[in-house]
Amino acid sequence: MNRNIRKLAVATVIMLALAIVAACGGSDSAAPEQETGPVTLHVLTFNDYIPEDLAAEFKKKTGNDLEISYITSNEDGIAKITAAAPGTYDIVFLTSPFTQGLIAAGKVEPLDASKIPNLANLYPEASEVAYDPGNAHSIPYSWGTTGICYREDLVGDTVIDSWADLLTPDEALKGKITMLDEDRWLLEPALKLLGFSLNTTDPAELQQAVDLSIAAKATLLGYDAETFYSKLVSGEAVAVQGWDGWCNYGTAEDPRIKFVIPKEGSDLFVDTLVIPKGSTRMEATHQFMNFILETQNGQWVAENILYKVPNKGAMDALDPALLEQFPNMAIPPNLLLQQEALEDLGEGHAAFAEAASKVKAG
Secondary structure, three states, X not given: OOOOOOOOOHHHHHHHHHHHHHHHOOOOOOOOOOOOOOOEEEEEEEOOOOOOOHHHHHHHHHOOEEEEEEEOOHHHHHHHHHHXXXXXXXXXXXXXXXXXXXXXXXXXXXXXXXXXXXXXXXXXXXXXXXXXXXXXXXXXXXXXXXXXXXXXXXXXXXOOOOOHHHHOOOHHHOOOEEEOOOHHHHOHHHHHHHOOOOOOOOHHHHHHHHHHHHHHHHHOOEEOOOOHHHHHHHOOOOEEEEEHHHHHHHHHHOOOEEEEOOOOOOEEEEEEEEOEOOOOOHHHHHXXXXXXXXXXXXXXXXXXXXXXXXXXXXXXXXXXXXXXXXXXXXXXXXXXXXXXXXXXXXXXXXXXXXXXXXXXXX
């Protein structure tokens, strides 16, 4: 997930996906006529999320052009492809629960793996993702998890290794903790500490998570989904709930900032590329996906966004000094896949959103 965008509010995805189905009358089985010769692909992506020379390099390799438009969030991306006529956009970058929602709504094209030989560059675990098993409709671009980011020099004798360190903190940490206020992550510490699924929509389980989260508010510095790593740098906060890549932005400024996945476990999110239904440039879209999976492009992502990538060749090509500076980038895929994948909640989104609202209002 890009550092310059507001993080995903996954609870809205099912409503947006259903809106697409309602507006378009469901999935259209008629294949659109395909364009031939050099084409221009229309790409939707996040700001600062692709190399500046990507279009020029793609043109050099394939003869096809790129017209790149930018989105500020996953919701923005969904809204744009919902409002546009089929075939307007050829490639869209989205985070995995949104991808899952579009797949369920029949609004993305299936991939032809034979036209994407660079799928072989991915870790085997990258095809085991719950939102799109076998990468049948999407390819992964980057992936990560959430944990506790902390100043090792300011936490005293506290061993940071549990969500309890944020929810029921030691006296030395009280008033110096921030947590994320995005719906799915707002309840994550409590759900994991209680042993519940991050994708639960069970009212009783959600209420227990709400009660624990509200009780924890008295010991927080506040909720922060934008500047939490800066608060660690300044020393205003000593421990925060945060995304692993964003923790790295703090570590880049102060190496005493560390990251840990709590022992109760955490989440898995994946940024993906999909082809919206109705593309008339399918040959070139597959060329683009294959191009994105080249080692040097995955390496750029890891080095510039500071998120792990599921591209094994890219990770193997990284300077060991980078992994030493940012240890969470060296989290192996098997450990990452042990974390619980965030999923589209379907009809249960309302119950989850209501629970998160109770915490914010409590």
